[in-house]
Amino acid sequence: MRLGTGTRVRRPSRIAVALAAACVASASLHAQCPSPGDCRKPHGGTGCEMPQCCEIVCAINPLCCDLAWDEACAELAIEECEGINCPADGPCDAPHPTPGCADFECCDFVTTIDPWCSFASWDEICAREAERYCGVARCELPPLAGEAIDEAEPCYERLNDGWATGFAPGRLAPSCGDRFEGRIVSGGPRDTDWFAVDATAWRRVRARVEAEFPIELQLVLGDLEGPNEVRWLAPLGLCQGERVANFLVPPGVASLVLGAGDEDRPWRRALDCDEVDPDAPPPDPDDPPPLQVHGLRWRVAIDCLPIGDLDGDGAVTAADLGALLNAWGEVDPTAPIDPLGVDADLDGDGAVGASDLAALLSGW
């Protein structure tokens, strides 16, 4: 199964193409970009404060960088720099009703991963993205110790994407103790990788997950036809090392879903596929290279634990008993389930009680 033509590799943005063209055409002007002064208003200096816009305008009219940023330059900027808003007024870490923010590096990064922040308004999601990701260096997964099963999904295909796409459904089928590795890319449809963790009775699964991109991990209940319930969604952060989700799976079809994203939204950009699809023509040589603001690789290890192993250490002990007693009582149905925390409602009846205690003790 392959993606349709045009969905395989994210198309370069207009800004990126324009910037690339400008860079080629006017390398000698770079010294003036950026320079102080509002790009969209005439001012006494040469160049202007928005590097991308400055490059574009000076490529068209070199006098804007050589002589003065006059009315004609400002008009060019208004025409040619639509959607370019870095830097702009407003703090990066606080919402404001205009696009862009004051710190160019941070603004540039956030608008790359989230175009809304570039053309619409710098809302609370943009502000949180700035706090989470600006200044965070890329991280790489450490060398793999031991063997892992390859996901075996070229990044231009969608083979393990469960019920996420309009293609034939597919899921990875782990056995207890299996370890997988693979990649996640953005594009349309965005890539997700699904692990079948179906159950015939309540059971406990531990997933050890690490990735080079911000991870959005979900437990999705139900089959292709639905209904589907997202029992929990856990953002595991960027470059956090191995994170452990220790969770209960109710009877039925259940899928552990790995994707790029965070608590606010899925990532749909900036993790481009860099493989050439042999069934598709090679990309235009003038296209910019794939954009990958972070690495694409992930690893997931799936273990099956005794249902009473609340702390996920591989055995049911007094520590688990203590954790269960500590959680005794009604479970708030609106409180999000934290798969990184303790889930003691072993039979899923909405309360931690005697039946859960019995289930725990049976596995002692």
Add this chain to the structure above:
Amino acid sequence: MRRTASLALAVAAANAGIACSARADETPLAFSAAVVTELPEPFFPTMFRARDLDGDGKPDLVVAGRDPENRLLVLAGNGLGGFSVRQTLATEGFTDWLELADLDGDGRDDIVTAWRGDVPRLVYHRALGKGVFAEATVLAGVEEGMGRDPQGLAVGDVDGDGDIDVAVGLYAGQAVDLFRNDGLVKGVPAFARLQRVRLGTFLGGFAYPRVIVLADVDGDKDLDLLANELGGGRLAVALNHGGRLGRVVEHRTPMIGAERPGMAHMQVVDIDGDGDLDVACPALLLGGEQKVFAFVNDGDGGFSERIVGTGAPTGYAFTVHFADLDGDGDLDAVTGAALPGLIAFGRRLDGVSFDFEIDIASLFGQLVRHLETVDLDGDCDLDLIGIDGPGRIVFARRNNTPQAGGCGGVAEAAVKSAVELADAVAAEEAGLREKRMSAPSGRPAWLGDVDGDGAVDAADLAAWLAGRSRTERPKGGAR
């Protein structure tokens, strides 16, 4: 064949002027020709609410829309299906949806809407009385956590504190924001975001929530959240637990033949008369006749059972409105379709099955986006009001169907319109034959993957239609 029989019965009954004596579920639905009200250019109406705003006993309208001149329209009704602009309210962006509710507790229903666009905002227009409203007051903006691209919204007391809260569907944001009413501050209701409920988080494409409803679907006397996902082709349900919304359960549209339909609209209504609320939807299909379908409530807010009924004979079903049009106690269905614009009146054959006889199918406009029923003329039956987006019009069709309940005025209307009815039915039949020749036969060549799930299907057409502000088709791809 059933269609022909029904038409013949309608003509015979109307000519005889004795339709009232027939059993209601055997008497075809009969409606007047459309009374059309043109809206000012370049207004593109998307939705409306009908209510008697000025106390004259005649329903008035408030119309939301996509208007480059940034307007929200208040129309006064004349009681005969005609409307005139009473007030033009200023907006700062398109308004796709609105609701009427008393946000400030002064006893008058205010207009609640959301401005779409780059700077999204939740606003209200305070009712001043006599059908007049104040200009907008912003209730929540970007600084207060207003999400991306608000379109649908719903009002109701979610937290049970006695005032009206607002749920806002975020089309681009793939979520619903729940804003809590914290009472008046300096005479203006103060709102704070209580919760954001993300939708379609496991989808590779976009969920695109459009219609948002607050209703008690699990019978516990509080308001639960329902949203239709155009892109995801799903009904999302989040039950209310003590004033907060719980985890979302998403129900998929049913397979109809070899196709899974697009779901551009929904109405929460008791479709099977069992006392709980079901969810009725138009089934937009790329091939052949359109359908209606319903998610049937199991009484606890579960909607696993899905049923399918007859819809519009052609066009692409975009909206549907269920109401008892013949007074026989069960809900009939009016479907609004697009390309071609069409209104199909479906008479429920009985209260048990989900089976409809299409008594009238009228070509009308290009995209019938929204339908409601209300008693326009005070004759104790439900008349139809609708909008055609590209045509920039509000239309009304008065109900001439004999009512099983023996409503006053019905018999008179039926007699007076007997000749008109016979002519209209004949015209409908001729039009229907013509329309059937142009029934959808597959995927339009210009349709692209609007919802980004990698496949081109009916959900894409539903999302494409929902996104239209003009009538032109794209030259290539979609959006």
